[in-house]
Amino acid sequence: MNVSSTKEKNILQFLIKHKERFVTSKELAEHLSCSDRTVRNTLKLIDQTMNVQGVKLISKQGQGYQLFFENQEAYQEFRLTYELGEVYSTTSISKGDDRLAFILNKLLFEQVPVLFDDLADELYVSRSTLSHDFKKIRRMLSEYDLSIESRANKGVYVSGEERYKRCFIMDYFLSNQFFKTLHCHVQSNFFDQTLSLEEIARIVLEECQDAKLKLSDFVLQNLVVHIALAIVRIKSGFEIKNLSCQMSNNDTERKVAKKILARISEVSNQEFPVQEIDYITLHLLAKSQLSQETQTKISKEEMKRSLVQTFQALGLDDIYHFSSDFQLFEGLITHLMTLQIRLDSRITLNNPLVDEVKKNYSDIFFMTKEILENMETFSQVSISDDEIAYVSLHFLAAIERRKENDxxxxxxxxxxxxxxxxxxxxxxxxxxxxxxxxxxxxxxxxxxxxxxxxxxxxxxxxxxxxxxxxxxxxxxxxxxxxxxxxxxxxxxxxxxxxxxTKSSQINRSASDVKRYFSKDNFLIWFNQDKKSLLSNMADVLSEGESYNFKDSLLHGIQQREELSSVVFSEKIAVPHPIQALGTEVKIAVAICKDPLLWDDQNSNVQLVFLLSPSIYGNEGLTDVTKRIVSLTEKEDLQNQLIACNNFEDFMKIFENVT
Known part of the structure; x- marks a missing residue:
């Protein structure tokens, strides 16, 4: 049976998820967004080609379809044969997922004793809450013939065959939002088709575990994406420079890096320059304390503190709650530690994804650039668009993960x-x-x-x-x-x-964008005084807010501008407070008929979008900012907007910005 098609795999995954009951073809059709007939034809093909002993596809008139497994061994064999992952990482866990990921990291990657009481203290939870988490983990692991055992002096640990442990790691950690984001938001033909992200991960995982090399899932995800991009980069003719810090050939990490690239070369028919070994070694060193030759100037804790301060200073925690996202922090810090070494060595990695990220996710790209510029660690260095696009993937995944968990x-x-x-x-x-x-x-x-x-x-x-x-x-x-x-x-x-705080799902239709704008919050401005303009715009946004809202808003705008410029292009400024203040999202727009002197560097501003985020959630605001960023590259549309003399004409043009 060939289950290489996405449709067949999705059907089998859905049947496995609901293996305790019959599933109708209509239910499957709705799940796959296709016709009943397509589902029935695909199921007929699956039934004709299925050849795993102890597994049957049962169909009953009026009830639907069900996968029957004679025993647990048949179930495991079926999943392994057709490379079908479990569904825990995307369905049965969302709230509390960070804790489960943290615990599973310790149990499966760190290879050190995990004591129950120490774990409760480390996670700041009660023994009862931790017991509840382990109940979930036991249920997840049981599907892989794995169990949680406990022994004196050893603590709790995962017991079972190594191949099943690897299978669980692949399904749980590599089906996470980071990889889902790449699959969903990057063109399907972008990465080398002879070697999927999952296959690269399998090779990395096997070589690291065979060498008893400790590895976290966050290092793993960064390394897999690095290798996938390296394949595309090399095929495109980009050369990689030597690292200024050389690793010893005797280092375990370097030996593993060589083995990983040797296996990938064999499968992909792609030769790698010797410099790539150094880069993979660098990723493998990221989990442990970096060796003396590659010691960074800043510790992991300092990097984390710098990130938190930046998120709070830019008001991003009010919108996305980045500071409480465990998976974002671990993946991002792992990436930024290696980025710092590249910057110290004056090396930039060409990123084949940069044009796609800038085109389709310009708002996230711009946000990432602003974050890095405001971090003390990177404020004095120049970071290329290639590197910014690479870091953007982490934020894109975090935003998508938050939607999934909502x-x-x-x-x-x-x-x-x-x-x-x-x-x-x-x-x-x-x-x-x-x-x-x-x-x-x-x-x-x-x-x-x-x-x-x-x-x-x-x-x-x-x-x-x-x-x-x-x-x-x-x-x-x-x-x-x-x-x-x-x-x-x-x-x-x-x-x-x-x-x-449930945020509405982003609806990218014009009507959804329109709800943030109002004729009452629209100004045609002839005065060249920036202070007067902001005061007038703050006035219209104060309607329905607390008595001191205007003063707080203007003060917040000033604080935000002290961090970095809010002028997006020669003609567009997007002022906003350093933190959310309003009870609902509002946007005031001013068309300046005469160019406005905004600051010492910008004297031609004619379009001003004053954003007032809500203290209750702002995910829908993302689409507005994306359109504004897109507008910065469309001078003809900017001129059309500046020529508008009423709100209706303005909205007709702005709604069509993509």
Whole structure:
């Protein structure tokens, strides 16, 4: 059976995810966004070519399709044969995922004793919370014939065959948002088609583990992308320079780097210059303390502190909450440590992705550039667009991951937590899988205050009317009837996620952009005084806000400008406060008929977009800023906007900026 097509793999993945029940062709068609007929034809082909012993594709009239596995061994063999990963990294875990990733990193990569109490202290959680995390981890690992064991002086560790450990690492760590972002947002034919990112990762992982070389998933993801880009870079004729710091041929890391490149050369038929060995060695050294020859000028903790200060200073934590993103920090710091060494050695890596990132994600590229310029570590050096585009991938992945995690957290309750409880979980996930996450299924007597922490609402098959909860409770049957489904759906449409910070999904339609603008917040300006202009724009944005909003906004704008210029191009300025102040997102626009003297370096500003972010979330604002950045490269559209004399004409033009 050949399951190389995305459609076939997606069907098998969906059937595996729901292997405990029948799945209709209509359900699969909706999941794949294709026709019923296409699904049935693909399933027929899968059935005719399936050849794994102990596995059957069952079909029943009126019920649908189901994969049947005679035993766990048949299940494992099926997944390994057809390279089908598990679904934990994208579905059953979202809230608390950072903790699970941290724990799994320690268990599978660091190869050191992991003591339960030490882990609880390190993560600042109770033993009860940690036990709950390990319950999830045990369930995840059991699908790979792996288990969690505990032994005196050794602590907790993962027990099972090495090949299954590698399989889990591939599925869990390399199906994460970073790689999903590359697959979804980079042209499918960009990377070398003879060697996928997953195949590169498999080679790196096997060679490192065979050499007992400690490696984290963040080093792994950076290294895989580096190698993938290196293949494209070399084929495009770009040469890589020598590192000023040379690694010894006897270093374990360098030996492993040689083996990795030898295997990749064999599969890809691509010869690598010797300098690439140094770069891969550098990535492998990133996890451990860098050797004396490659010691950086700044520690990991200092780099992290610099990042946090920059995120807060630029107001990015109010919008994206970067400082609380564990996966972003680990991946980004790993990358920036090696970037610092390249800068010290006066080396720039050509990035074949740079044009695509600048074209399709100009807002994220611009944001990344501003972050690096404001970090004390990099403020005095010149960083190329190639390097900025490389770092941008980390922020793109973080933003996409946050959208994926922006689901309702639900607690399902039944009499015992078993049997019927699983039925309720399955029904909830089948009906609302893209909008909620069933955090846990528990029995009535397990219910306590700790279980409700972080929960948005409860769905219970037991009457809880005698108890009081601070979150909504829906009493349903375990089969979840149509009227009950409708009730939950209607309530979700009205609710916000925990802490009232659920951000709306970005809708890139013109109407969605238009909702941030208002005729009342639109000015035609003839005065050449910048201070008066900002005062007038702050006035119109103050409508409906607190009495001191205007003063706070103007002060925040001044603080922001002290960090770096807000002039995006010769004619466009985008002032905004250093942190969110408003109750809702608002944008004031001023068309300056006479060029405005903005500062000592900019005297021709004629388009001013004053952004006032909301303290409750601003993801939708991203599309506006992307259009503004895109506008900076379209002089003809800028002139058309400047010529406008009313709000309606302005919006007709701005809505069409892409």
């Amino acid at each position: 689901k309702f957290s639900v607690l399902a309750i039944c009499a015992s937590g078993f049997g019927a409880a699983q039925m309720l979980r399955n029904r909830l996930e089948a009906e609302f899988g893209n909008r909620l996450e069933v955090v846990d299924v528990i029995g009535y007597y397990e219910l306590n205050q700790e279980k409700i922490q972080g929960i948005d609402f409860i769905v219970s098959a037991v009457d809880l009317s005698n108890l009081y909860f601070q979150v909504p409770v829906f009493t349903v049957s375990v089969f979840l009837k149509n009227d009950e489904i409708a009730q939950i759906r209607e309530a979700m449409d009205q609710m916000q996620v925990s802490n009232h």
